[in-house]
Amino acid sequence: MQWLWENRDLVFGLSLEHVRLSVIPIIGGFIACIPLGWLANRFRMTRAIQLTIFGILFTIPSLALFVTLPSVLGTKILNPINVVVALTIYAIAIMVRGAADAFASVPRDVIESANAVGFSSASRFWTVEFPLAGPVLLANLRVVSVTTVSLLSVGALVGNGALGYLFINGYQRDFPTEIMIGIVFTLVIAVVFDQILVLIGRILMPWARRPRRSPRALMVRGAA
Amino acid sequence: MIEFHGVSKRFADGTLAVDDFSLLIPSRKTTVLVGSSGCGKTTLLRMINRMVDPTSGYVDIDGDGIAAMPPVSLRRSIGYVMQNSGLLPHRKVIDNVATVPLLTGVPKKEAHARALELLDTVGLDRSLADRYPSQLSGGQQQRVGVARGLAVNPNILLMDEPFGAVDPIVRADLQHELIRLQRDLDKTVVFVTHDIDEAFLLGDQVVILQVGAHIEQQGAPSDILANPANEFVADFVGSARGKRRLMVDETADSRGDDLVLIDGAGYPAGVVDAPGGVLPGAGSSPKSRSISNKTDQAGDA
Structure with a gap:
């Protein structure tokens, strides 16, 4: 505790850095997965291809990706963009299957009925399919969020791990308190992100959370 | 008026769902397409x-070919x-009603005001307006579905087995609500069902279909009941005949001049004046003693 107080500026700064570096991949991965998931769900072929490609991408060890990305991107090894890009790739790899499943989870008869009453395909996608895929998308996004926050620490090995620095530093100095502080703060960030996502879901998807009330209590006109 | 001119439909998998189908659907009447599943009736509707x-x-609507009309509008x-x-x-x-x-592009306020009126029209309480569909009973959901169908005040209303998934009591309720609505609104209704009782109850014109949307018989319910065109129709109509047939109640005390008629379920349906206890015109064949009509169908349901 005393160590934490004495190094509060360092820990606070690293936490901010951690938030900053993990928010971009989470949002970026989510946005990229909307068209990818739609494509995968729309055409059988693209689904197979996408799932294979991103399946392979996900098997690349994170450290190897951190190290090789600078030469691919032409960036300096210490540039935080490397870590951000790598984590975005992982976010997409984790999420693309879930996004495909999310669009597949939209009930067939709802889509049919939207067609029948005259939705154009664009308005049907944005106002029917996308919101109805929301609950499954959100579930996947929560996994991505937690994974990204924890995976970011590995970036410390290439100089951009935010709170991961505490792990390496604590290990080198044989100082468990510092490692513990790192773990606790990483956990707190992961939990806070998760709760924010849940809250956003509740606000944007009120229909998904309302409990089914007994139809009997709502009856008007006798049998109806 | 909707006209089908020699329409066929072969799906990508090779099945011929509709084979050379022609039909005139008159305006402001209810036409029911009835047949077992897979006969192509939903394909016709769509x-x-x-x-x-x-x-x-x-296919023409009021003389204009719809092939040239943009599907969405x-x-x-x-x-x-x-x-x-x-x-x-x-x-x-x-x-949902205002969809x-x-x-x-109707302003939200105006669309909502109209939607509330439509809830009245289909017999739903306005307090349900802020609920989500999953919070409604099956019958209420169907009423909302009907209200949505009426929202743009269309001339044509297509109904694809709309009451197929609700229980019999609610279904009867919805059927009579539809009859009432149609009396007020006078739409051209095309209704698809596999339930012949429902077809006879709702239809001004009933079209009985076989596989490939072949028309076995079309006409007013009473015509079809009285003169089934062939054995298939007789059979299809007859599957419910037990319910439609009226017979003399043999157990009732019929020493007087009146005979009590009962329906298939054994409920008294009426009394006929029969001097001497003999049904007028009654022969020995049971067929001539059965009386079929549409009105007692309405009474059943």
Whole structure:
């Protein structure tokens, strides 16, 4: 505790850095997965291809990706963009299957009925399919969020791990308190992100959370 | 008036769902397409709003070929009610009813005001307007579906087995509500069902279909009941005949001049004046003693 107080500026700064570096991949991965998931769900072929490609991408060890990305991107090894890009790739790899499943989870008869009453395909996608895929998308996004926050620490090995620095530093100095502080703060960030996502879901998807009330209590006109 | 001219539909997998089908659907009447599942009746219905385009032949609405009309605007001008209501689960009842007006750019306030009126029209309490579809009973959802179909005040209302998924009591209720609505609104209704009782109850014109949408018989319910065109129709109609036939109640005390008639379920349906206890014109064959008509169907349901 005393160590934490004495190094509060360092820990606070690293936490901010951690938030900053993990928010971009989470949002970026989510946005990229909307068209990818739609494509995968729309055409059988693209689904197979996408799932294979991103399946392979996900098997690349994170450290190897951190190290090789600078030469691919032409960036300096210490540039935080490397870590951000790598984590975005992982976010997409984790999420693309879930996004495909999310669009597949939209009930067939709802889509049919939207067609029948005259939705154009664009308005049907944005106002029917996308919101109805929301609950499954959100579930996947929560996994991505937690994974990204924890995976970011590995970036410390290439100089951009935010709170991961505490792990390496604590290990080198044989100082468990510092490692513990790192773990606790990483956990707190992961939990806070998760709760924010849940809250956003509740606000944007009120229909998904309302409990089914007994139809009997709502009856008007006798049998109806 | 909707006209099918020699329409066929072969799906990508090779099945011929509709084979050279022609039919005139008169305006402001209810036409019921009835047949067992897989006979192509839903495909026919979907050709009217271009959810399905015919492989050959063409469909006209009031003399204009619909093949030239953009599907999206055509669909917005035609009411569509489907089984399981097809409501959008993430929208409140009021927004579901107002779906099409909102799509076509009617201001929200105006669309909502109209949607509330439509809830009255279909017999739903306005307090349900802010609920989500999953919070409604099956019958209520179907009513919302009907209200949505009526939202743009279309001339044509397509109904694809709309009451197929609700229990019999609610179904009877909805059927009579539809008859009442149709009396007030005077739409051209095309109704698809596999239930012959429902077809006879609702239809001004009933079209009995076989596989490939072959018309076995078409006409007013009373004509079909009185003169089935062939054995298939007789059989199809007859599957419910037990319910439709009236017979003399042999157990009732019939020493007087009146005979009590009972229906298939054994309930008294009426009394006939029969001097001497003999049914007028009654021969020995049981067929001539059975009386079929539509009115007692209405009474049943």
